[in-house]
Amino acid sequence: MPTLTLYDAVGAALAEEMRRDDRVLAFGEGIATKRRELVEEFGPRRVRNTPLAEGIIAGTAVGAAGTGLRPVIDLLFAPFLCYAMDELVNSAGKLRYMSGGQFQFPLVTLVMTGSGWGVGAQHNHNLEAWFVHSPGLKVVMPATPADAKGLLKAAIRDDNPVLCFLDIGLLYQPGEVPEGDHLVPLGQAATLRDGRDVTLVSYGKTVGHCLQAADALAAQGIAAEVIDLRSLKPLDNAAILASVSRTGRLVVVHEANRLCGVGAEIAAMVAEHAFERLKAPIVRLGGPDAPVAASFPLEQATVPQPEAIAAAAATLCRG
Amino acid sequence: MSLNSPHAPAPDPRQLFEQMLLIRAYEDAIVTGSAAGSIPGTCTSVGQEAAAVGVVNALGADDLILTNHRSAGHLLARGADPGRLLAEVMGRRDGYCQGRSGSLHISARELGVVLTSTIVGAELSMATGVALSQTMLGRPGIVACFFGDGAACEGSFHESLNLAALWHLPVLYVCENNQWQAYVHRREAMSRERVSDWAAAYGIPAVTVDGNDVDAVLEAARHAAAQVRQSGQPYLLETWTYRTRGHLEPDDQAYVDAAEREYWRARDPIATCRERLIAAGRLTAAEAATIEDKVASRIDTARRFAEASPFPPIPTAAELARGVYA
Ligand SMILES: Cc1ncc(C[n+]2csc(CCOP(=O)(O)OP(=O)(O)O)c2C)c(N)n1
Numbered sequence: 071m072p073t074l075t076l077y078d079a080v081g082a083a084l085a086e087e088m089r090r091d092d093r094v095l096a097f098g099e100g101i102a103t104k105r106r107e108l109v110e111e112f113g114p115r116r117v118r119n120t121p122l123a124e125g126i127i128a129g130t131a132v133g134a135a136g137t138g139l140r141p142v143i144d145l146l147f148a149p150f151l152c153y154a155m156d157e158l159v160n161s162a163g164k165l166r167y168m169s170g171g172q173f174q175f176p177l178v179t180l181v182m183t184g185s186g187w188g189v190g191a192q193h194n195h196n197l198e199a200w201f202v203h204s205p206g207l208k209v210v211m212p213a214t215p216a217d218a219k220g221l222l223k224a225a226i227r228d229d230n231p232v233l234c235f236l237d238i239g240l241l242y243q244p245g246e247v248p249e250g251d252h253l254v255p256l257g258q259a260a261t262l263r264d265g266r267d268v269t270l271v272s273y274g275k276t277v278g279h280c281l282q283a284a285d286a287l288a289a290q291g292i293a294a295e296v297i298d299l300r301s302l303k304p305l306d307n308a309a310i311l312a313s314v315s316r317t318g319r320l321v322v323v324h325e326a327n328r329l330c331g332v333g334a335e336i337a338a339m340v341a342e343h344a345f346e347r348l349k350a351p352i353v354r355l356g357g358p359d360a361p362v363a364a365s366f367p368l369e370q371a372t373v374p375q376p377e378a379i380a381a382a383a384a385t386l387c388r389g
Numbered sequence: 390m391s392l393n394s395p396h397a398p399a400p401d402p403r404q405l406f407e408q409m410l411l412i413r414a415y416e417d418a419i420v421t422g423s424a425a426g427s428i429p430g431t432c433t434s435v436g437q438e439a440a441a442v443g444v445v446n447a448l449g450a451d452d453l454i455l456t457n458h459r460s461a462g463h464l465l466a467r468g469a470d471p472g473r474l475l476a477e478v479m480g481r482r483d484g485y486c487q488g489r490s491g492s493l494h495i496s497a498r499e500l501g502v503v504l505t506s507t508i509v510g511a512e513l514s515m516a517t518g519v520a521l522s523q524t525m526l527g528r529p530g531i532v533a534c535f536f537g538d539g540a541a542c543e544g545s546f547h548e549s550l551n552l553a554a555l556w557h558l559p560v561l562y563v564c565e566n567n568q569w570q571a572y573v574h575r576r577e578a579m580s581r582e583r584v585s586d587w588a589a590a591y592g593i594p595a596v597t598v599d600g601n602d603v604d605a606v607l608e609a610a611r612h613a614a615a616q617v618r619q620s621g622q623p624y625l626l627e628t629w630t631y632r633t634r635g636h637l638e639p640d641d642q643a644y645v646d647a648a649e650r651e652y653w654r655a656r657d658p659i660a661t662c663r664e665r666l667i668a669a670g671r672l673t674a675a676e677a678a679t680i681e682d683k684v685a686s687r688i689d690t691a692r693r694f695a696e697a698s699p700f701p702p703i704p705t706a707a708e709l710a711r712g713v714y715a
């Protein structure tokens with residue numbers, strides 16, 4: 071299997087899907103500059119730089135998707151989604167339903183998210199829960215280059231608007247990526263490690279932290295199951311419930327702030343459907359309800375680290 | 390006969406007159422229904438009929454339309470069935486969007502009326518994308534995007550014009566300047582008198598036309614559409630008109646200057662058109678009355694159709710989310 075960074079896996083997915091389907095095109099703030107090879111292969115009509123105007127980038131994608139194209143847009147950093155909120159939430163997410171099904175909106179929005187660059191809160195803000203809360207949208211967040219490729223390819227083929235959050239801390243980490251037409255279906259979590267004592271559920275960069283925590287827990291004789299959600303919407307409730315039903319303990323981990331985060335939904339969902347299987351309270355680990363500082367150690371402190379995850383899980387198992 | 394050619398003969402002026410009457414009668418029915426409580430608050434375009442009819446009649450069958458909350462004129466001029474429109478406004482099953490749109494966001498794909506939005510300015514943000522589809526997929530039609538002077542004050546207007554000019558997108562921007570932006574007069578909100586002035590900043594040709602003169606609008610729109618077709622570049626047409634009724638029914642318009650309203654009432658586009666046709670010998674008073682009767686009976690039929698159309702069945706909680714995703 072070839073080894074690619076997550077960034078290159080995204081490029082490979084774009085190239086393969088543009089090759090497969092003439093209707094796929096990509097535009098955004100510098101995509102034609104940064105992914106020169108796409109311009110060379112597909113030409114400047116299908117790979118375009120745009121003005122720095124997130125609203126019109128997203129709106130153009132919505133209009134194009136509604137009338138037959140399959141655009142992928144690159145909005146750079148997640149906080150800039152605020153400028154594209156109206157187009158994605160009020161138009162892309164709603165107009166299929168409101169038109170009585172006359173239109174559909176196959177578009178993909180790429181953004182970078184999370185800690186790892188040390189440039190402060192206006193470039194680092196994990197906004198995925200906002201979009202999970204918006205009807206009509208789908209949301210994915212890969213933790214590996216293989217999933218980045220597979221999820222993005224599936225997202226491009228999906229007939230609905232999909233937001234793809236790329237964790238900046240993972241962007242240049244290499245990983246094995248299967249050759250050929252590798253697809254990861256939206257809405258299917260991956261169980262990365264089996265264990266019967268506690269379930270660790272996560273997505274994005276904290277998946278790796280959960281795996282490290284599971285190693286530390288194993289050394290203490292605690293077997294942790296690790297689930298990478300990959301898709302936040304649709305959410306693989308079945309995978310989470312099946313695991314928690316076996317282990318009876320759940321720790322949900324994400325970098326985004328805890329308050330009204332995706333973890334809150336997962337905790338509530340498990341409490342609703344598997345309460346009687348729980349042997350201990352559900353624990354959620356997430357960032358503080360605060361903008362992220364730029365200084366590297368302060369930035370990292372907002373991300374649940376392996377030690378904290380292992381400590382939380384061990385407490386549950388001992389309690 | 391195709392209207393795509395700039396040399397195509399203009400439509401029969403009596404048809405334009407009839408379309409304007411139909412829009413007025415349709416919206417009068419909405420006003421009545423609104424007052425009676427059978428129709429929810431609705432934005433009418435009373436007084437703006439010439440602007441809608443003139444522009445829509447300059448478009449060809451391949452052209453696509455994006456519109457906003459004040460869309461009845463555009464839809465009816467495009468040939469929408471008033472019964473299905475009314476059914477949509479009343480939340481009935483036989484409406485164009487199965488009762489999910491209501492009055493504010495009606496789209497009718499079969500008529501090329503796509504992506505209606507009531508987020509002020511969102512139609513401008515999507516128009517570039519629709520035009521991009523037309524060019525990338527090699528489709529012949531241009532894209533007409535209707536919006537108000539209020540929408541022109543949104544950032545999306547400026548972003549849209551800039552991108553359309555940069556990317557050579559065939560968009561006919563149609564600003565219906567009805568002098569009001571909900572409850573704010575345009576003079577309180579705009580740094581310039583006219584929206585067409587702003588187009589120059591993006592290198593986009595623009596003109597302001599008397600929006601209450603259907604002939605003038607039609608001529609300007611035919612010229613504008615031909616320009617867009619020929620150059621593949623955007624063009625902005627501003628129709629200078631007036632919203633005679635309130636922003637949203639019911640509205641007592643206590644905030645409107647009486648002299649301003651009288652000035653525009655005296656320039657009613659339908660009365661002006663009738664007088665002109667009669668003076669030119671192209672219509673007799675008796676013919677006008679016959680057309681009025683025909684329109685009244687169409688609206689009557691439409692109302693009966695809409696009232697007879699059932700409400701959509703009350704779905705289960707799970708079914709409520711049906712159709713959100715493709
Ligand atoms: C983004 C947004 N802001 C405010 C509103 C509320 N609103 C609906 S119509 C309207 C006035 C729009 O004025 P204009 O664009 O001039 O169109 P007109 O109603 O005059 O035809 C307003 C403020 C809205 N629907 N969307």
